Amino acid sequence: MLYERYYKVIFVFVWKRTLNETITADITSQVFLKAMINLKNYKHRNLPFSAWLFRIALSELMLHFRKNKLTQVVSADDNHLLHLIDECKLNEEKEKQELIVRAMQELTETEMQLIQLRFFDENSFAEVANILGITENNAKVKTYRTIDKLKAWCIKNNIQQ
Numbered sequence: 001m002l003y004e005r006y007y008k009v010i011f012v013f014v015w016k017r018t019l020n021e022t023i024t025a026d027i028t029s030q031v032f033l034k035a036m037i038n039l040k041n042y043k044h045r046n047l048p049f050s051a052w053l054f055r056i057a058l059s060e061l062m063l064h065f066r067k068n069k070l071t072q073v074v075s076a077d078d079n080h081l082l083h084l085i086d087e088c089k090l091n092e093e094k095e096k097q098e099l100i101v102r103a104m105q106e107l108t109e110t111e112m113q114l115i116q117l118r119f120f121d122e123n124s125f126a127e128v129a130n131i132l133g134i135t136e137n138n139a140k141v142k143t144y145r146t147i148d149k150l151k152a153w154c155i156k157n158n159i160q161q
Contacts, residue, residue: 003032006050010057016121017061027064031057051130058113058131084119088151103153111146118143 010031015024034056035042042052064070084100104112117128118139129139 002035002049006053007032009050010053013054013057013121014061017116018064023064027057027060030060034060047130051127054131055133062109084115084150087119087147088154099154099157100150103150103157106153107146107149111142111149114139114143114146 007028011024011028014027014031015021018024018027031053035053042049088100104115107115113132114128117123117131118125123131125139125143126136128143129136132139134142
């Protein structure tokens, strides 16, 4: 029942980070295998069960990228980029999209996870916190610090605000 209920959302979550259906299927199956093996260790802490699955998925993704010496793929459409540009208070020109993408390449893996979870996956701060295993306030602080880092990069590279 858990597999049927959460398979699609976990699959999409993983696919957005790999853009490879075979790898996504393998990682998703690992997520559910680990979840089933460790179900006895799951403790309900007023968080949705899906948060635990997302945390396992993120862990499996990071393991896959490290093991294969790959970089994580970031999948975002123009609307997601425009939302991030708006949050950074940049002009919404097509050139700015290319520059914000270049700026995002300067982010650490953790910072990129925050941006992807918040802006590209459109999660609330509470959901971001649940997935990353941090407090909601910490998710907000880290996200806004990351946005400030993007803004600073844009200013340094002569992008007008």
